Amino acid sequence: MIEQIREKARELLESGELDVVIGYAEGSDPTRTTPIFCRKPEDTDKLVLDGRCVNTLPAYLNKRHEYPKKGWKKTGIIGKGCDIRAITQLIAENQLKRDEVYIFGAECEGVVAHPEKWDGSLHEGNCASKCSACDVKIPLDTDFYPGEKPEVDRSGPYMVSAPALATLVKMDDEDRFAFWRDDFDRCFKCYACREVCPHCSCNICITDRTMPSWVDQAAHTKGVFGWHLTRAMHLVGRCTGCGECTRACPVNIQVDLFNQKMKEVIQESFDYKSGYSMEVKPPLITYNTDDQETYIR
Amino acid sequence: MSKGIVRHDFEPKIMGFVCKWCTYSGADLAGTSRMDYSPHVRMVRLPCSGRIDPQFVIKAFEQGADGVIISGCHPGDCHYNEGNYYARRRNLAFRNLMEFNGIDIKRLEFSWISAAEAIKFTQIIDKFTNQVRDLGPNEGYRALLDPYASRLVKSSEESAA
Numbered sequence: 001m002i003e004q005i006r007e008k009a010r011e012l013l014e015s016g017e018l019d020v021v022i023g024y025a026e027g028s029d030p031t032r033t034t035p036i037f038c039r040k041p042e043d044t045d046k047l048v049l050d051g052r053c054v055n056t057l058p059a060y061l062n063k064r065h066e067y068p069k070k071g072w073k074k075t076g077i078i079g080k081g082c083d084i085r086a087i088t089q090l091i092a093e094n095q096l097k098r099d100e101v102y103i104f105g106a107e108c109e110g111v112v113a114h115p116e117k118w119d120g121s122l123h124e125g126n127c128a129s130k131c132s133a134c135d136v137k138i139p140l141d142t143d144f145y146p147g148e149k150p151e152v153d154r155s156g157p158y159m160v161s162a163p164a165l166a167t168l169v170k171m172d173d174e175d176r177f178a179f180w181r182d183d184f185d186r187c188f189k190c191y192a193c194r195e196v197c198p199h200c201s202c203n204i205c206i207t208d209r210t211m212p213s214w215v216d217q218a219a220h221t222k223g224v225f226g227w228h229l230t231r232a233m234h235l236v237g238r239c240t241g242c243g244e245c246t247r248a249c250p251v252n253i254q255v256d257l258f259n260q261k262m263k264e265v266i267q268e269s270f271d272y273k274s275g276y277s278m279e280v281k282p283p284l285i286t287y288n289t290d291d292q293e294t295y296i297r
Numbered sequence: 298m299s300k301g302i303v304r305h306d307f308e309p310k311i312m313g314f315v316c317k318w319c320t321y322s323g324a325d326l327a328g329t330s331r332m333d334y335s336p337h338v339r340m341v342r343l344p345c346s347g348r349i350d351p352q353f354v355i356k357a358f359e360q361g362a363d364g365v366i367i368s369g370c371h372p373g374d375c376h377y378n379e380g381n382y383y384a385r386r387r388n389l390a391f392r393n394l395m396e397f398n399g400i401d402i403k404r405l406e407f408s409w410i411s412a413a414e415a416i417k418f419t420q421i422i423d424k425f426t427n428q429v430r431d432l433g434p435n436e437g438y439r440a441l442l443d444p445y446a447s448r449l450v451k452s453s454e455e456s457a458a
Contacts, residue, residue: 173399173402174399176397176398177399177400180398180399214352214356222441225359226356230352230355233351236390237390257397262393262394262397265393266390284386284390285383287383288382292389295389296407296409
């Protein structure tokens with residue numbers, strides 16, 4: 001599978017159709033892979049694709065990063081199903097044009113929850129929880145797919161994959177508040193959750209703005225609450241569920257629980273699944289005159 | 298003094314973010330008509346309910362508000378045609394988010410009040426004030442650790458007590 005992708009990537013880089021191919025290469029130790037930017041055709045020999053490839057590469061396509069500003073006309077990107085969902089959402093939000101990217105897709109068997117858990121193969125014990133409810137193992141929209149791409153029915157509703165969510169919604173408000181207070185106590189605001197996210201698009205994040213200071217910059221619990229609420233609110237109806245925020249968190253806060261909960265709410269209220277269409281607008285930038293208003297007096 | 302004076306142990310601090318064209322004018326009408334209503338609401342006038350960023354609400358809770366009320370024009374009456382429709386969607390999501398974070402959703406109120414509905418305005422303010430008063434102070438959020446708070450210069454009121 002990866003041989004065919006390497007071959008195609010080499011061919012397109014040699015012909016000059018692509019300026020760069022973003023993919024995965026062997027990392028610093030056998031359990032890890034690292035993102036690689038192939039500028040020369042011979043770099044494509046380094047490409048790998050297996051269960052260790054956890055990173056969400058579309059984060060590099062986001063305009064807040066320097067890479068899209070380098071003047072590359074067309075970027076090739078190797079994507080798992082969930083990454084291609086993120087690209088689709090970026091296109092739906094006008095952050096990216098479809099003809100600016102060339103998507104290499106491949107069937108995905110799932111990825112490891114964290115590189116630490118990699119023991120040579122992918123099995124139930126180390127597979128990421130997002131892969132359990134995945135319906136894009138055969139990716140959505142690709143320019144290159146090795147072999148024949150089978151049709152998959154993706155009309156079903158959004159499935160929550162984190163087991164912790166079910167127990168959390170059953171708790172009463174005080175217990176849930178205590179749960180988050182204890183979790184957020186560990187947060188020291190490294191902003192890894194923001195940096196890995198393919199959808200955090202602001203050039204200057206609201207937490208980096210100090211005049212006025214909307215989100216308290218100190219890493220005490222009050223400031224941390226403000227930050228995580230803000231982050232979750234900004235991703236409502238946009239998060240495509242790659243789960244990178246939770247994986248990247250150095251203190252094991254399940255940041256994506258907020259996103260998963262909101263995806264469920266958006267699905268119920270507006271019948272919208274992010275990352276499946278380039279045409280349908282995200283729910284919070286549009287409206288219906290007969291939207292639900294049971295909470296309004 | 299139609300209502301008489303009742304003293305309570307706890308008087309809530311309530312922030313109101315309101316639309317300038319409807320709710321603020323409604324409050325104005327209530328004032329000029331000399332209607333009685335609870336004095337606990339601190340109102341902030343904004344151009345439209347679509348202008349009310351959920352960030353305002355988060356900040357209000359951070360700064361010690363016990364309840365927050367958001368209010369704007371009825372659907373279809375928006376001065377900017379569609380601002381309140383966006384607000385409606387955004388606040389539906391935001392309420393669910395706050396609830397998931399463990400904040401009692403009764404502390405957050407959303408209502409449509411037009412410029413002519415001074416009576417509805419006073420009723421909603423009174424009802425919400427009582428609701429928040431029954432819930433008591435927003436202890437959870439107030440108790441969140443702010444290690445710098447102890448180093449702040451105390452206000453004259455606090456240092457006297």
